[in-house]
Amino acid sequence: MKITIAGYGSVGSYVAGLFNDHELAIYDPPLGFGTIDDLSDTDFVIVCVPTAQLPSGDCDTSIVEEVVGLSDPRVAIVCHSTIAIGTTERIIAETGKRLVFMPEYAGESDDHPLRDPANRRFLIYGGYDPAASAVRKLYEEAYGPGLRHYRVPPTTAEIVKYMENAFLATKVAFCNEFFDLCETVGVDYEWVRLLWLQDDRINPSHTVVTAERGYGGQCLPKDTAAVSATARALGSPMAILEAVQEANTRHRARGEAETNLLEA
Numbered sequence: 001m002k003i004t005i006a007g008y009g010s011v012g013s014y015v016a017g018l019f020n021d022h023e024l025a026i027y028d029p030p031l032g033f034g035t036i037d038d039l040s041d042t043d044f045v046i047v048c049v050p051t052a053q054l055p056s057g058d059c060d061t062s063i064v065e066e067v068v069g070l071s072d073p074r075v076a077i078v079c080h081s082t083i084a085i086g087t088t089e090r091i092i093a094e095t096g097k098r099l100v101f102m103p104e105y106a107g108e109s110d111d112h113p114l115r116d117p118a119n120r121r122f123l124i125y126g127g128y129d130p131a132a133s134a135v136r137k138l139y140e141e142a143y144g145p146g147l148r149h150y151r152v153p154p155t156t157a158e159i160v161k162y163m164e165n166a167f168l169a170t171k172v173a174f175c176n177e178f179f180d181l182c183e184t185v186g187v188d189y190e191w192v193r194l195l196w197l198q199d200d201r202i203n204p205s206h207t208v209v210t211a212e213r214g215y216g217g218q219c220l221p222k223d224t225a226a227v228s229a230t231a232r233a234l235g236s237p238m239a240i241l242e243a244v245q246e247a248n249t250r251h252r253a254r255g256e257a258e259t260n261l262l263e264a
Contacts, residue, residue, distance in 0.1 A: 003138075004042040006067045008033055010218075011080055012048035014106045018117065018142040027067070040072035044138060047079045048104075053222035057229035059084040068097055076131045076138075080104040082161050082223055085230050088126060088154030100127030100135045101154045103161035122148040126157025162227040166241055169224045171206045172215040173247045179209040213255025214248040221248070 001023065005016045008028040016024060025042060027034035039045055049063040061083045068091055071077055077099045079088065088101040103124050123139055125132045132151050140149070152160075175193070182189040189209060197204050206215075215221065224241055231238045 001044075002042045003044045003046060004034070004038045006039065006045055006047045007049035007063075007081070009048065009050065011104055011106055012046075015046055015048055015080065015104075018139075036070055039067065039070045040075065042072075042075055044135070045071045045075050045077045047077060047081055049081050050218075051081045051083055051222075053225055057225040059222070059226040061087050065091065068095065068099060071097065073097060076100065076134045078102055078135055082165075082219070082226075083158060084226065085158050085162070086155055088158060092128075092154070098127075098131035099154075100125055100131050101157045102126065102135070102139075103157055103164070105164070117143050120147060122150065124157050124160060125149070125151045126154035127151070162223055165220050165223040166227055166238075166244075168206050169215050169220040169248070170240065170244045172220070173244045173251065175207050176209055176214055176251045177247065211255060211259060212252070213258075214251030216252065 002025065003019050003022050004025040004027055005012050006027045008016070008026050008031055012026075012028070016026065025034055025038040027036075027038045027045075045067065047064055047067050049067060051064060052060045054060050059082065061081075064079060064081050064083055064087070068077055068079075073096060075098065077097055079099060079101045080103075082103075083101065088099055091097060092099055103126075120143055123136075123143070125136055127135070136149055136151065140147070178192065179189045182192055193207055196202055197207070224245060228238055228241045228245065231241075
């Protein structure tokens with residue numbers, strides 16, 4: 001069985017490691033890997049390409065759509081790239097391609113806990129048979145037994161990924177606001193955070209306030225902006241996420257100013 005990984009960045013390199021016991025091809029022309037033939041002479045194409053933020057805030061799905069368009073219609077295509085809500089259904093309707101959207105949670109850094117397959121608890125497949133069943137079988141073999149598997153309509157899976165990242169962004173902004181409050185009244189935020197986390201309902205992830213302040217990276221800013229832009233366009237604006245983005249702009253600016261002051 002041959003598997004082609006389209007996009008060999010952080011997610012693509014992680015996914016490639018799941019399938020070391022298969023024939024693998026890497027398709028990433030900017031990095032000098034692969035040819036168009038790798039998208040047709042294969043059994044699966046796994047799409048892990050960038051989906052940058054457009055000036056409007058929307059998600060740029062052009063590279064995803066290019067890869068899907070070049071792939072053979074008989075090939076099962078997995079999309080791990082975060083894409084605009086409704087993209088999978090639209091591509092299936094327009095092209096008839098066997099596309100399945102799977103949210104990926106491996107993160108950007110090598111020390112992210114979900115980059116260890118042993119820490120994975122569930123997989124979500126947004127698509128239809130026969131492609132969805134073929135993809136599930138492939139990933140069951142890669143991760144082994146014990147995972148929960150959920151097959152849902154593609155748009156459901158797309159929204160799940162946005163909801164995840166939007167929540168994490170909100171959590172970071174929330175903690176930064178309390179950090180500022182603690183500084184204002186002369187209280188140690190780390191003590192407040194530690195005592196807050198004694199409540200088992202509160203998960204410690206994304207509660208540490210770093211020198212950079214706020215949230216950054218390749219995922220949270222663009223995904224929060226994208227889902228906000230989509231909601232506005234649909235006439236259902238998300239006031240909380242709009243406020244989160246405004247707060248993050250302030251937090252990041254303050255972090256940059258404080259860093260520059262220390263380096264001066």
